[in-house]
Amino acid sequence: MLNMDQKLRKRQQEGNVIRTGIVGAGQMGRGMVTQMVLMQGIMPAVVSDINIENAVNAFHYAGIKDDQIAVVDTLTEANRWMEAGKYIATVNADLISQANLVECAIDATGVPDVGAKVATDAMKNGKHVVMLNVETDVVIGPYLKKLAARQGVIYTGSAGDEPGAVMELYCFAKAMGMDVKVMGKGKNNKLDYNCNPDTVLEEATRRKMSPKMLCAFKDGTKTMVEMTAMSNATGLIPDVTGGHGVAATVKELPELYKLKQDGGILEKHGVVEYVNGIAPGVFVAVATENEEIAYQMRYHSMGEGPLWILYRPYHLCNLETPLTVAKAVIDGEPTIVPIDGLVSECITVAKTDLKAGQYIDGIGGYTTYGSIATAVEADAKGYVPYGLVTNKTRMLKDAKKGQLLTLDMVELDQTTLIYNLRKEQDAMYHK
Numbered sequence: 001m002l003n004m005d006q007k008l009r010k011r012q013q014e015g016n017v018i019r020t021g022i023v024g025a026g027q028m029g030r031g032m033v034t035q036m037v038l039m040q041g042i043m044p045a046v047v048s049d050i051n052i053e054n055a056v057n058a059f060h061y062a063g064i065k066d067d068q069i070a071v072v073d074t075l076t077e078a079n080r081w082m083e084a085g086k087y088i089a090t091v092n093a094d095l096i097s098q099a100n101l102v103e104c105a106i107d108a109t110g111v112p113d114v115g116a117k118v119a120t121d122a123m124k125n126g127k128h129v130v131m132l133n134v135e136t137d138v139v140i141g142p143y144l145k146k147l148a149a150r151q152g153v154i155y156t157g158s159a160g161d162e163p164g165a166v167m168e169l170y171c172f173a174k175a176m177g178m179d180v181k182v183m184g185k186g187k188n189n190k191l192d193y194n195c196n197p198d199t200v201l202e203e204a205t206r207r208k209m210s211p212k213m214l215c216a217f218k219d220g221t222k223t224m225v226e227m228t229a230m231s232n233a234t235g236l237i238p239d240v241t242g243g244h245g246v247a248a249t250v251k252e253l254p255e256l257y258k259l260k261q262d263g264g265i266l267e268k269h270g271v272v273e274y275v276n277g278i279a280p281g282v283f284v285a286v287a288t289e290n291e292e293i294a295y296q297m298r299y300h301s302m303g304e305g306p307l308w309i310l311y312r313p314y315h316l317c318n319l320e321t322p323l324t325v326a327k328a329v330i331d332g333e334p335t336i337v338p339i340d341g342l343v344s345e346c347i348t349v350a351k352t353d354l355k356a357g358q359y360i361d362g363i364g365g366y367t368t369y370g371s372i373a374t375a376v377e378a379d380a381k382g383y384v385p386y387g388l389v390t391n392k393t394r395m396l397k398d399a400k401k402g403q404l405l406t407l408d409m410v411e412l413d414q415t416t417l418i419y420n421l422r423k424e425q426d427a428m429y430h431k
Helices: 004-013 027-038 054-062 077-081 094-098 112-124 134-151 163-177 200-205 211-218 221-234 252-256 291-299 320-331 376-383 415-431
Strands: 016-022 041-050 067-072 085-090 104-107 127-132 155-157 179-187 271-289 310-314 344-350 368-374 393-395
Touching: 004 320, 004 393, 016 094, 016 112, 016 320, 027 041, 027 054, 027 320, 041 054, 041 077, 041 094, 041 320, 041 415, 054 067, 054 344, 067 200, 077 085, 077 094, 077 252, 077 320, 085 200, 094 112, 094 127, 112 127, 112 134, 112 415, 127 134, 127 320, 134 155, 134 211, 134 344, 134 415, 163 179, 163 221, 163 271, 163 291, 163 310, 211 221, 221 271, 221 320, 221 344, 252 271, 252 310, 344 376
Parallel strands: 016 041, 016 104, 041 085, 067 085, 104 127, 127 155
Antiparallel strands: 179 271, 271 310, 344 368
């Protein structure tokens, strides 16, 4: 994001402020709104939430007074009040893709099907899309990237979220000619495959979080989703299904990430991984075959090698999202997108014993959690893409706790937009 401060200041001085539309005013959305109000050259012009109080309060957190906020339901009202300089709060998410002055739509809902609608509607209306909803991206990201190209706009994941944050390290290393052997992230919360929204309710309330969101962190789903996004953007793959997930410090990683034949844990290099510890940081493990560069890395206190860790000890998630908006609008470049087709898949695991006829739920719920496998393995074995699981998904066969669910075991909800877009995407890459 080098020089982005100057580019945004120039937009401010020219009176050409980037107007964004944000869908979802929970923890991610409201923090993003507040950060954006503090910035030059960009503003949260429209905020939508199914609870209008959330949208209004997001502006209040940012210090916006009621006389600066217009609560609207129609496109005509939204356009009129926006042109008059007001901030718009609405329950009607469609206004974000339709409003005249909005240049970029941001999805911060974390709901796969909502993300699919926000992204497709916005791009078909000529607006850029920043997806702070990796759950959608890992299911239909390649489709959305192709749609963006057809519409002449940018589709991208977000800076600050772990995939976007580690992508900066990956591109930095690759630009210098380094070999990236491992790419990954730390895990914040202790892994608990048995957690559900009820067991985390007290902690979620204390931390002002959605219980479903906290559950998705604790049961590992968010980590698996994020690793899948990293894989799809780079071509790196999981070493084993689900990843190794070692407990380690940054200093221990160079030894651990050697190949097994050299005393490490990996079967191969060119992989995505996660570490229990080093959170909230992200990292890449790099190597070089050049002796002079190896000497220089040692000279610069990076360690003895042959692996060196480039580590970023933070990711500011939603607070960095406005920078991705600016990069898309001003520079015409994404932060992170799939390369072409799916490299890895976020797949579905039974959280408890499941019975035929039972309805299950998806992200942050009671009955399933996510894992990661290569797309080749997922296709061959028919694993269920996790982002397609909703509370209308019905079991056709029994499943044991910990079992990977396959498509012949479930009846997916075929009425969702994301299900049908996934069918279109599969047709693109499985001719």
